[in-house]
Amino acid sequence: MTKRFPKLFIYLLSALFLLNIVQSFFTELIYDEAYYWYYAQDLAWGYFDHPPMVAFLAKISSFFFDGELGVRFMGCILGVGTFLVLWQLIASKEKHKYVPFFFVLLFSMPLLNAYGFLTLPDTPLLFFTTLFLLIYKKFLERATIGISLALGLVMAALMYSKYHAVLVILFVFLSNVALIRNRFAWLAVATALVCYFPHFAWLYNNDLVTIKYHLFERPNQPYSFEKFTLGYILNLVLVFGLLFPWVYWALLKTKAKDRFKKALQFLAYGVILFFFLSSFNRRVQTQWIIVICIPLAILTYEYFLSRPTPRKWIMRLGLTSTAILLFARVGLVHEPLFPVVYETHGNKEWVNTLKEKAGDIPVVFENSYRRAPMYAFYSGNTSYSLNNFHYRQNQYSIDDSEEKVQNRRVLYVTKYAKKGDISYTNARGTLFYGIFIDNFRSYRKLRCLVEDLPIDLQQDSLMVKVYNPYPHDIDLGNLTFHVAYLNAHKQLQESNKVAFSPLNGAIDRLKSNDTTYFRCTLKSPTMKDIEYIKFGISEFGLRPGINSSSYKLEP
Structure with a gap:
């Protein structure tokens, strides 16, 4: 064990895992996590917005713990798993001497840091991208039936995590198109398709609702260079924080001497170029490019391992970034440390306030797939999001949640009314009104x-x-x-x-x-x-x- 993982590596990884567990326990859910927790209450092979992996993780977490940790525990496991697999992907024989450099480099990446404990689709996406690259590396060394089956299983797990995974698989393939003549590669593809068939079946049975939404129904904005393209370039900086100059310098200067390193470069350049072109059509969210952290972490570590002077600067800035991120993580729990109210602040408070006024009757939220699951998580009561012209469809549009509030007395919550039977404000001071409806009926599936x-x-x-x-x-x-x-x-x-x-x-x-x-x-x-x-x-x-x-x- 110590030959593969030095004692210092094990100590630091254990400390990181403990930090993420503590963070998970004391930090309130963000809205997306509450939404994915809602997914997990009714396990399926697909959901309106995403494939089902994030729901599976939240469900497994609930077997071990209650509360927030009951949503995030598997996220913590996969977070340290990503570090473990990344360490094995680094080929340098000198890496055992520079364990702190490895941790400082990775911990300085803000989103890689956050997805070490948050349970979001990108959490398994990062882990399975790393695992996919490790098995692909072994596949390049010696392709066997066993390795091909493992590669196929991980490809399916990638696609079950997030649809963006198709870019990981595509660009790795483009780095080695000779795979098209490799029977072991075809075995891996066949394995992945067989394992992914339940999701294909779910899509078919649900009228391709997810594909139709993401490709055709999702609202967009008129093109703005500042919001779209310039915003995307800023995202390329933000994803690596203070270390971004060294990370991209390592990408530019690294020469691909083998097919695996070529795959890392194709993956990084491919994702960057793909979303750059996408930025001329729609706004690119920062987490969409998160997978480039994996190949660039490897390339950056290996490139600067033999360059003492820049490595020292990376360590200094990395420690500064680490201190900032640790401060921010405390601020996720203790609101006064943050300059603004964030999603992890005040959710229990507004939910308790609303529950006192609603009692045990269901609460129907107008146009909010975010507040409805947050209320259900912290109150333990039934909630529903009623969507109209001014919003978008979501998981509440296709599941059986509407049935649970039909013909019942409910509290209808909206921020668009001028008055109501009750009122409350959320953590950001937004005023909401609640209207009691004795016999609620809706037919949103017409x-x-x-x-x-x-x-x-x-x-x-x-x-x-x-x-x-x-x-x-x-x-x-x-x-x-x-x-x-x-x-x-x-x-x-x-x-x-x-x-x-x-x-x-x-x-x-x-x-x-x-x-x-x-x-x-x-x-x-x-x-x-x-x-x-x-x-x-x-x-x-x-x-x-x-x-x-x-x-x-x-x-």
Whole structure:
């Protein structure tokens, strides 16, 4: 053990693991973690936004602990696992002499630091990227059936972590296209596809909802050089903190002398270039490029190992960065140390305040897949996110959470009302109102379908099919139909109520598990540059939901 991992390495890694466990215990969840905790309450082979690995990790964590640590424990395990595997990926025989340099280098990377304890899709993505590279390195040394099967399993685990994993696999393949003639490589691919089949089946059974959302339905913004491209370049700096000049210098100066090092370079350059090009279309989030930390950590460590002067500077700045990050980690728990209120501050407080006023009845949050699971986690009560035109679909749109609040007395929480039965403020001082509804009913799974595309606003009428997936008929008298007008970036510009006339004469209800055909006359929007429309249905006076895809208008 000490030959592979020096005692100092084991001591420092143990200290890091203990730090992450303590951090996990005392730090309130961030909103995304609460959302993924909500995933884990109903395990499936897929979810609206992501593949299921993050939910599996949260569920496994709950077997060992309660509370926040019951969400993050497996994140802590994978965090130290990433360090362990990274150490094995470093080829230098001198590495045992420079263990502190290794830890300072990695600990100085802000997101790599954070994902050592937070449970987010990027946490398993980083671990399985590292493990994938380790097995690929062994594959290059000597391909066998066993190694090929292991490589396939890890490729599947990568894809179960986050869809961005396809870039890891793609750029490693592009670094060695001769793999296309390697039967062991094809065995690895076949293994990965077989293991990933349950997720393919889930996507098929859920109408490819995740793919459609990410590729076609996700709202965007008009291009801005400052927000998009310049913001992306800033992200390339932020992901490595104070050490960014040395990291990118190591990438530029490293010469690939073998196929593995070439794979590291292709992975780093490929991801950087891919998202640079993407920045001309949409805003790139910092965590989307997190996988470059893995190849660049290896290249930076190995490049500067034999260069004492710059290594000393890296150690000095790295220790400074480490001190800053440790201070920030304390600030995640102790709010006064932070200049702003962060997501880990005040969640228990606002949840307890709201629970005192709501009692044990379910709480329905308008347009918030973030607050709904946070409330459920800290209160232990039922919650639901009711989404409308002004928001986006999410996991609450496709699971059975709507059924749990139907025909019940609920507290409907919104920040858009001017008054309510109760009110409360969150940690940032935003005022919310709550309205008690004695018999809550919503039908957000009704689907409006248009076949005659693209839609011409000048035509006399448009045929729209409305499918009712519910196990009961729905009274048309309780519904009103609406249309939303969207710009080229699928941002809502305006909405109108429209009349729907049944094609088959006078009917008063939508039959269960059946399709009803309507004619509607669309109004021309008052705003210009409208390129899409989508339909929404309002039930019992609620704001219209998101009941269709975005349909392209005829130019």
